[in-house]
Amino acid sequence: MISVDDAVKHFPLPRRGLRRREHVHSLDGVSTHVDAGEVLGLVGESGSGKSTLARVILGLVRPTTGRVSVNGMDTTCLTVAGRKQLARTAQLVFQDPHAAMDPRMTLGESLTAVLAQHRIGTRESRAAAVSAALAEVGLDDTYLDRRPGACSGGQLQRAVIARALLLEPKVLICDEPTSALDASVQARILNLLRRLRRERDLTMVMISHDLRVVRVMAERVAVMYLGQIVETADRDDLFTRARHPYTLALLDAATPKRVTADPAGTQASEPPSPINPPAGCRFHPRCPLATDECRAVAPELVEIAPRHEVRCHHWQEVSA
């Protein structure tokens, strides 16, 4: 359903004086595919390129090089007509629902505008379709006349999901859909997404920095680090048999444990910048297993078991 082949996206930075123009290496050779009906989880820290990948898949950002297709349609250079057609195949749910909705339009107007844009139905049938879409996400007709400012984050995220599903897409890409929400609201929205996925047989990409969310939503998980996929595996394999040191560091950071008052280990270590990614393996400055080989030679993504790929020279020495 979704196929990404060697996608590269470099964003140019403003020139500074006479120095060479620098680029942010958001994606550096990302290849992945999502089968129809599958849910792919995408995890990684800020700046790892998760959101850029989502935008490249939806044709919102044009990759520097590489091929991307959704349901057989090339999304790297879309015409206006092509963009409209893609909108009916693939939709995006954003992190901040308050930013995703026009504050001056009522929810009813925002949703109706989508159908009008695509010239679907008549005035009456659009109104019926919008209320049905809201009902499906658990919002009654009283929400039609509300503006985003009068809704809570959870209610608004439901409306965003309803809007994304109006055109009956086959693919739903969720970019941190619950990061801005409270625990109980998060659980409800995730339940809703799981039900919709089941009922509509959606293909999904679930982007999250929260491994717990990915664990309950995704069937397969790809871990990104500085613009590259460093490990990909079926969900259970990833959570129990991860082989990349970065994946293990993420899993470890996600496990709550008592912090000690030890003054050692309080130094800041920030992820290296995607402007000048480190030579060799990109993870080597933070990796406990780094050797001279890691500093010099960039590892390739290798298949170490069926459907389990790792980008590490030393994966055999790593045990979960």
Add this chain to the structure above:
Amino acid sequence: MALLTVADLSVAAGDTALLDGVSLTIDEGEVLALVGESGSGKSLTAMSVVRLLPRPLAVDATTLSLDGVDLLTASERTMNSVRGGHVGVLFQQPKRMLDPTATAGAQVAEPLRRFRGMSRREARTTAVDLLRDVGIPEPARRARAYAHQLSGGIAQRVMLAAALAGQPRLLIADEPTTALDATIEAQILRLIAAKKAELGMSVLFISHDLGVVSSIADRIAVMYRGRIVEEGPAEKILAAPQHPYTRALIACSLLRQNSSGELYTISERHLEPA
């Protein structure tokens, strides 16, 4: 001995009660976590302590005292030395909370001059030492940086350095790691724990994330709709929660599933006392 005592604190906006009889104490060197969802009154409680609530809110309490200072009757002048002096505050979005027009060094130096009476030059060098103390690499260079040039993790360390500059007895940390990545979050929590131990401060730690809270809190108070519904030692609250709301909140934040594979949510029936 109790450093902070809050008894029967109520805050109202007109006829709407926002906080309803909140009582808590924090002992010296203790970390108390206030846990709850948005709108439950966590930040409101903290802001009442430093009297930073907007004027139209009516605040009422039987006791509100910190380190021997009666915060209910203290003059605005006294409050100005309490804020930044007795109490340091960390916020959720450090990059927004830092002054965009002042360098990191200047923001750490300001409380040094103000509360510790240092000269300009002395404050400048001490600020660099403080930045080094909170684990910032190349502190002299970072001292000259502005907020927009810092990453979220470094900006939170700068906030901590500025908060510690006044040698506070109480650190209020309001969702200090919520906007940060998991690996950076762990670093900041370790840093807060280390500074707490080193300086013997107490910490009022506000968070909606029980995972984060379990890693740092000595005691936990769970808030719901302006009230504390359960309070006790951290291990006890996490392992054997008594109030149905606490139980539901724990199940929810761990994304536990019921027998039919649905994730637990909080419904009205959890809100009645057991």
